Amino acid sequence: MLFRQLFDRESSTYSYLIADTQTKTAILVDSVLEQVEQELKLLQELNLTLKFCLETHIHADHITGTSKLREITGCKGIVPANAAANCADRFIRDGEIIKLGKIEIQAIETCGHTDSHMAYLVNQDRVLTGDALLIRGCGRTDFQNGDASQLYDSVTKKLFTLADDTLVYPAHDYRGQTVSTIGEEKQWNPRFVQQTKSEAIIRDRLSFIELMNNLNLANPKKMMEAIPANEGCGKVAMAN
Amino acid sequence: MLFRQLFDRESSTYSYLIADTQTKTAILVDSVLEQVEQELKLLQELNLTLKFCLETHIHADHITGTSKLREITGCKGIVPANAAANCADRFIRDGEIIKLGKIEIQAIETCGHTDSHMAYLVNQDRVLTGDALLIRGCGRTDFQNGDASQLYDSVTKKLFTLADDTLVYPAHDYRGQTVSTIGEEKQWNPRFVQQTKSEAIIRDRLSFIELMNNLNLANPKKMMEAIPANEGCGKVAMAN
Incomplete structure (x- = not known):
């Protein structure tokens, strides 16, 4: 497996670019429109055929490169079930598996940041967590039908039940991680864990909801442009 | 091995944070002063003892965190042989190996970007290339006694003789790689490789030197501050 x-x-x-080095087929997860040219160059250099563009959710902070990549490469666009996207070639549901040669990518429904969201477990040893679980953080829950209580369950009852050594690859990081x-996240993520003198304990639901309801974050700069564009797999933006 | x-x-x-998960000992390569607090937090969370701070070279674009980390953790600072550093606990020479539990980190002298520079081969499967070899690029050669001809040899005669599947982890990237x-670099790095209609061929020495001599880059913003600071393992900056 190639993993970039x-x-x-x-x-x-x-x-994330994931490719099966035997069949030379590839999947791109959460592509960014402004990076499409660089992504295409890399695919060409690595002699890979892009089969799928996969989204963890409808993003509010950037426009997906899916539509442009689909137009150029003929790849299929896959979005989570129930996403307000009128453009997908396939909607993926909880537990479903995408195969790419010998690579298996399994969807784990992890709503709460948005009302449709999947994490993807890749070959059982690493998980692309989207905005559900970030490194020492998590996605906000104050728009796109976000729901802190639902995110609490998605992370504590689903992602935190994966093996402790599962690698966590998030959709964002703002501090170079x-x-x-x-x-690590079960022990040190301050959104979900409270440190006592002797141990780390999972925060209770109400404490998490209160924390999330008091973040008072500004809206993402591109939100008004990105959400409608991404509901069309990034197509609206192509007029630019 | 933990590799971050x-x-x-x-x-x-x-x-790069590299740690032996059995002995819980760690090494930090090319630490950045502004990141020291975050690095210390991560070391603490992972329950690691920092044994060494290792430099690929005397940096011109940032101040190393070595001095601060050494003061706080008692770790040893290791710099390449012949580096104009008056502060090192150990100077490492070409071929020398640093052991960290079962992990072996072997120095490969790769001068040219600066007149003292080491790449580090970690457990034979990945190489920290410093500024000698970047992803689809290389470090500049127009100050700190840089020498394009020497860099050409360091890359083409040393790094490019490693196994093709050796992972390349550079000291910088400006495009999200x-x-x-x-x-990949032997085939696609435009500084060292020319594409013909049918194949990729290694550029000749004179063509590389000419290319490097005509980059016309502005000096790094922090250069006047960083080089003298790093010759003292970052100590000058601690007054700030």
Whole structure:
């Protein structure tokens, strides 16, 4: 397996290129429109055929490169079930698996940041957590039908039940962190964990909801442009 | 082995935390002063003892965190042989190996970007290339006694003789790329490779020197501050 983490500096987004080196087929997760040319160049250099563009959710902070990549490469666009996207070639549901040669990518429904959201477990040893679980953080829950209580369940009852050594690859990082593990986040993620003198304990639901309801964050700069564009797989933006 | 790539956004520097998970000992490569607090927090969370701070070279674009980390943790500072550093606990020479539990980190002298520079081969499967080899690029050669001819040899005669699947982890990237391989760089690095209609051929020495001599880059913003500070392992900056 080839596994490449790619960073879009403007939106602090991580995209992931995953490829099966035998069949030379590839999937791009959470592509960023402004990075499409660089992504295409990399695919060409690595002699890979892009089969799928996969989204963890409808992003509010950047426009997806899916529509442009689909137009150029003929790849299929896959978005989470129930996403308000009128453009997908396939909607993926909880538990479904995408196969790419010998690579297996399994969807884990992890709503709460938005009302449709999937994490993706890749070959059982690493999980792309989207905005559900960030390194020492998590996605906000104050728009796109976000729901802190639902996110609490998605993370504590689903992602935190994966093996402790599962690598965590998030959709964003703002502090230069590139990877973590489930074990680390279960012990040190301040959104979900409280430190006592002797141990780390999972915060209770109400404490998490209160914390999330009091973040008072400004809206993402591109939100008004990005959400409608991404509901069309990024197509609206192509007029620019 | 625990292997963490860490990114300093201001200087676009990658630092690397490498740790032996059995002995819980760690080494930090090319630490950045502004990231020291975050590095210390991560070391504490992962329950690691920092044994060494290692430099690929005397940096011109950021101040190393070595002096501060040494003061706080008691770690040893290691710099390449012949570096104009009056502060090192150890100077490392070509071929020498640093052991960290079962991890072996071997120095490969790769001068040219600066007149003292080491790449580090970690457990034979990945190489920290410093500024000698970047992803689809290389470090400049127009100050700190840089020498394009020497860099040409360091890359083409040393790094490019490593196995094609060796992972390349550079000290910088400015376009969101995180990792490459020796095979990829031998085929696609435009500084060292020319594409013909049918194949990729290694550029000749004179063509590389001419290319490097005509980059016309502005000096790094922090250069006047960083070089003298780093010759003291970052100590000058601690007064700030």
